[in-house]
Amino acid sequence: MxxxxxxxxxxxxxxxxxxxxxxxxxxxxxxxxxxxxxxxxxxxxxxxxxxxxxxxxxxxxxxxxxxxxxxxxxxxxxxxxxxxxxxxxxxxxxxxxxxxxxxxxxxxxxxxxxxxxxxxxxxxxxxxxxxxxxxxxxxxxPPGVERLGAARIVIAWKDAPEARRAVSAALPFVGRADKVLVAAAGSEARFEGAEEVSDFLCRHGAHVTTNLLDAPAGEIADAILRFAKREDADLIVMGGYGHSRLRELLFGGVTRDMLRTSPLCCLMSH
CATH class of the missing domain: 3.40.50.620 (HUPs)
Known part of the structure; x- marks a missing residue:
């Protein structure tokens, strides 16, 4: 692609x-x-x-x-x-x-x-x-960013159609990256199929690691951003608005939090 x-x-x-x-x-x-x-x-x-x-x-x-x-x-x-x-x-x-x-x-x-x-x-x-x-x-x-190297990419994975579309959209970046880190966060992370996504990306020539992040439901965005900073990534790939946008505006959600606070570029698909 x-x-x-x-x-x-x-x-x-x-x-x-x-x-x-x-x-x-x-x-x-x-x-x-x-x-x-x-x-x-x-x-x-x-x-x-x-x-x-x-x-x-x-x-x-x-x-x-x-x-x-x-x-x-x-x-x-x-x-x-x-x-x-x-x-x-x-x-x-x-x-x-x-x-x-x-x-x-x-x-x-x-x-x-x-x-x-x-x-x-x-x-x-x-x-x-x-x-x-x-x-x-x-x-x-985000403000202040004027170059995207995308050498180290974090895939914020959740097994949902939006995230699958985001992974497909990211393949041109993934193929050029030095390292891709698939990160699933939350109590259900181990059931989300992160290993299968990593295998899929490996078949596209990526150097991939799989990471399960322990985070409460309301702190997933923070956990992903901390992980991305620790790994020196500059691009986060994720699905956007898996829940309705109104629900996220009322009760919060990962997409809303990332759009408000991420200091890194985010490639999103809905």
Whole structure:
């Protein structure tokens, strides 16, 4: 398996250039094309008695959006460089909705993990929404990261369809890694088939070890992150939202915790 097309969400925030550099480096490594994507909806100005004032306000917002999209494109072009096949797509649209539609033609989507920190910035797509709706593997890049070596990869394994899809999506990375560590955490870890997954990855040419991590149900994300740090890994592969997203938002879950706190890149599939 290989990666032929990568799509990266771009905005005007301080993490955007680093995220593009991560995506561009992967595009070089896999000889893939890279497409930058940016979008934002115009704000709803609401009813106005003064039609002239309403039109002026709308025109002002359109000019502002055009300037933001132009700056986002400049960020993309400067960070991507000129030695890869690159394209650009932008729209007056919701950031998540536009990115999800464009994802029909890509292998991997690269997004930031800082949507909550962005607050009012509607150009920053929410990674959880993109993961749930795109039907594509999503590489979530935390703030401060600008290169992904992926020489040591942790597979956060749980025997669920989402995790199986994540392992398949990770095969291009796995085949190039120095070491792959399959880690199953929790009270049921020994029944999750981690050894079989390790054997599967070995058949794809990976150097694999199997690891069972002892962790209470509410501390699985912390256990995985501690293990990844101890093993000097820089990529975590995992399924996303095995439970409903609403349940995770209400009661917590591994996906939610990783999206909030992981200092490492996470390749997720739903």
């Amino acid at each position: 290989s990666i032929a097309s990568i799509m990266v969400a771009v905005d005007t925030g301080e993490s955007a250039a680093r995220r593009v550099r991560v995506a561009a480096d992967l595009a070089r490594r896999f000889e893939a094309s890279l497409t930058g994507v940016a979008a934002r909806k115009l704000p709803n100005l609401g009813p106005a008695a003064d039609i002239v004032a309403a039109q002026a306000s709308y025109d002002h917002e359109r000019v502002k959006l055009a300037d933001e999209l132009a700056r986002a494109r400049d960020v993309f072009q400067a960070a991507a460089g000129t030695d890869i096949r690159a394209g650009w797509r932008q729209a007056e649209d919701g950031a998540e909705a536009f990115l999800v539609r464009q994802a029909r033609g890509t292998d991997v989507i690269v997004v930031g993990r800082d949507a909550q920190r962005a607050g009012h910035d509607a150009m920053v797509p929410d990674p959880g929404t993109v993961l749930m709706e795109s039907g594509r593997p999503v590489l979530v890049v």
